[in-house]
Amino acid sequence: MRLREVQPAATPLDEIDLFPAEWYQSGDPHAAWRTLRETRPVWRQETPEGVPFWSVTRYQDVVAVLRDTARFSSEYSTMLTVLGDGDTARGKAIHLMDPPRHGAVRSSAIPALSMRAMRRHEDAIRKRIRELLVTAVERGRCDFAEAMTVLPMVVSGAVLGVPEREWVETAKWTVASMAPDDPAYTVGDPRSTLLEAHVYLFSMFSELVEARRAEPADDLVSQLVAMRIDGRPATDEEVLVNCYAVIMGANPTIPQAAAHLVLVLADRPDLWRRLREEPALVGPVVEETLRWSSPVNHLLRRAAEEVRLGDETVPAGGLVVAWLGSANRDEQVFTDPFRYDPDRASNPHVAFGYGAHRCVGNSTAQLGLQILLEEMIATVGTIEIDGEVSHLRSNFLNGVTRLPVSMTEVPVVNG
Template sequence: MRLSHPVDPDSVDLDSYDLSDSRLYGDGDPHAVWHAMRDREPVRWQPVNDTLGFWSVTTFEDADLVLRDHTRFTSQRGTMLFLLGKEDPARGRQMAATDPPRHNRMREPMQRALTSKRVERYRDAVTEEVRRVLAPALTEEPFDFAEAMMTLPMATAGTMMALPRETWPRLTRLTAMSIAPDDPEFQEPGGPKATLETAHRELFAYFHDILRERRDNLGDDLISMLLDMEIDGRRLETGAILSNCYSLILGANVTTPYVPTGAMAEIMGTPVWDDWRTHPELLGGGVDEALRWASPANHFMRYALQDVELAGKQVRAGDAVVVWLGSANRDEAAFKAPFTFDIRRKPNRHIAFGSGAHYCVGHTVARMTLKVLFSEMFATFEEFTPAGEIQHLHSNFVAGIKHMPLVARLRRDAVDRLAVPAH
């Protein structure tokens, strides 16, 4: 998705855009649409067909309210647009599709397993994987930065779930099919519906086999923790464990790859790159700004449990409400100069990880991985320059770049440290 700067909001014909259409995010300019909506109609009804539609929420204040208030907006009828008008089969079993208080009881042991201190145990493994995916850049020849980043999440998810390394590439492909079934590059011959069905079938079959093996060989990995988890005095059933494995692997592959590509598209070749690279104390703040800037999870859906007024619009009980996170994170009312990438931004209350009870449980993993990545990039490379056309993912769920050819120039001290021939 293009991370564009605003245009005159009055020049945008809102009636001509369908925010559920994945082509808008692959080929169009959704930020221009969102900017116009925030200015003219911050909560707007989006028809999908004669019987289905949803309310689009584009401001930070309203988005935060919808995501936080589980008493008025439920997650249990589906959290992504591909489930619009359908019942979510994972409701009440998967954390993402379960409301408090049961959600809290499911989340608590996972949250303990993913504290910053426990996640730090994986830093060396993540550092090794980061160096592996960046290795092609050491030749100072063109390489596809976005493709490299798509392999990165398995460094943490694969390790923390104790998944066989030889299966990581296939899992990466299957999750891409899950989040972008409309994208021609990941689409199966039968079209988007067949692509989604294939991805789900293969992922659930894969984890079913993993569970069968893991039950007799529990460890300290996340899958073993799910197998050993009790909610209300009962262990999770197999279907619930499978749903949560799917959610974990999907979450990892949604967030991590698309933050560095979004950031690099904006800052490479600018003073911001040099400023960030030469101020290591700004690493964490810069990563949060990259998260705000990229907002890789493009939307979350909720259903109204009662009649609610939002921005002067009457949302009826049962209506679907879609929060556009990238729009909320560019809201002029919530962020000073929101279309400026500011590594010193304070405060930075972005909602790239969601908000409220469903705030991403893996945020510690994502932040650690991104800090390691940018630290390695800053220590190794002087600069990056474009080497070809950027291609954007066709997906209404993930805002991302799928191809980004770059050429890197090594730092002189990195050439010596890594014993890489100078060019």
């Protein structure tokens, strides 16, 4: 979706449908979310197949739902596009397990994805990001979204244990598995796209798991191979679905947030100049970019019992959707929320979710965006949009698939 620094007009309630993927590509979800926050903070509707779901759009309600793992379970699905009988990895993958079992997998993943662990790889990550940017600047004009496709693997590939030869395909197929309707990723049709994505990713991880069982290394796959669940060693299936879950969590945030940041900087050359003059602004810009872009639109939960939410009663088994993108524009929490403002005194965004299931890869994304921005400051002089921008067709990810830009080098200052 195109993000703008203006407060959107209200959307009539009878025109609101939060399900269609194409609407997020060309419509204005923020206008609908604003209307719902103001008038119907708990909103019931149905999918095209007639499955009801209840949406929460206010910050406090989103936080309350995500925090309450006893009443709002993750052990079904986390995406509106995966309904029916639920996700096949439910109860096995880190994002599809409730506490306390969820803690066993999370504790196995955290050491490899902590900021401390990521810092060990910082020099190598920085070198590769610099190479990506130098190549883009030397071309003068490039598709920034395409150039940054491999960025998440540049940041996390070695940490996860994915061989470099697989980085480009891994990055592509993880996004395809979350946005199979988008023309940039569809292979034949959405079902075929999902199948091809899953075959590639699970085949690649199967080989890695087999290799790490024979010879452990200092990476996340090795730590998942060694984890214990319910007091016993994890099975190959449990290791595989958690490798898949982590890669799905690691890949979307960085390139999508980076693309939305470039759109802001192209629109706000004053901010770009200021950022290049004030390196201390990098951290706040990273956090504001995460709030502003909200790369993951929503997280799905299933009511474990009948629950009263606002004026609605959600039955046991009812599906509740927490809209992170809406929460990050809540006027009750963020002053002037439709303005991109890195000077916010407080920025408690929920771009990584909230509570027990807050994204375990948040340090990976934060460090990756920080390094990218620092290297852009050192490499890029000016940024201009140079063509039509295309946005991702997905109700789950807020992404950019095409971002043509013209970039110049940082001018050389003679002593």
